[in-house]
Amino acid sequence: MTNAVAALPIRSFRDAYRRLAGALDPERRASLAVALASHTAEAVREAGPLPLIVSSAPEVREWASDRGYDIRSDPPGGGLNAAARKIVRLAGDRPWLILHSDLPCLTSGEVEAVLEVLLAGRHVLAPSYDGGTSALGGHGRFPFAYGVASFHRHLAARPAPAVISSLGFQLDIDSPADLFVAARHPRGAWLSDRG
Numbered sequence: 001m002t003n004a005v006a007a008l009p010i011r012s013f014r015d016a017y018r019r020l021a022g023a024l025d026p027e028r029r030a031s032l033a034v035a036l037a038s039h040t041a042e043a044v045r046e047a048g049p050l051p052l053i054v055s056s057a058p059e060v061r062e063w064a065s066d067r068g069y070d071i072r073s074d075p076p077g078g079g080l081n082a083a084a085r086k087i088v089r090l091a092g093d094r095p096w097l098i099l100h101s102d103l104p105c106l107t108s109g110e111v112e113a114v115l116e117v118l119l120a121g122r123h124v125l126a127p128s129y130d131g132g133t134s135a136l137g138g139h140g141r142f143p144f145a146y147g148v149a150s151f152h153r154h155l156a157a158r159p160a161p162a163v164i165s166s167l168g169f170q171l172d173i174d175s176p177a178d179l180f181v182a183a184r185h186p187r188g189a190w191l192s193d194r195g
Contacts, residue, residue: 098136
């Protein structure tokens with residue numbers, strides 16, 4: 001499983017989750033961002049690959065360095081699509097997998113399942129409940145189109161990708177309601193003291 005590049009693009013911890021501003025103060029939002037990224041990266045590490053963290057934010061880079069993860073800077077001003085293109089370039093001939101860092105119910109088994117399909121030569125997509133793309137894996141160049149309802153754009157970009165629909169990929173944190181739901185599921189119970 002270690003042949004694949006498994007990457008988490010992370011813009012910032014300090015400026016994370018603005019949509020939770022009504023429910024959490026900036027310090028708690030930053031703490032939540034670190035906890036979610038730690039959970040997601042650990043699920044990747046347990047599945048085999050050493051996580052690649054793509055970020056230029058000093059606090060993210062320090063967090064990744066403390067854990068021994070590979071770190072690369074993201075392209076300035078390019079957003080998630082530019083970070084994804086950089087990940088593909090870094091992967092070279094190896095398969096790549098890009099995951100959002102805010103997946104509180106993700107398990108290493110779910111990451112392993114995605115990697116198995118990816119390493120068998122197929123493109124892989126995992127949708128979030130709101131139509132986004134929580135995980136995207138492939139080989140070589142890809143026309144990334146992250147943003148609102150990105151799953152269907154990514155689905156149309158390659159013929160017959162494997163679609164992996166599971167709780168760990170479906171539930172990401174975009175709103176206070178997401179945090180509430182995740183913390184009340186057994187797999188997200190570790191969040192209960194962070195909401």
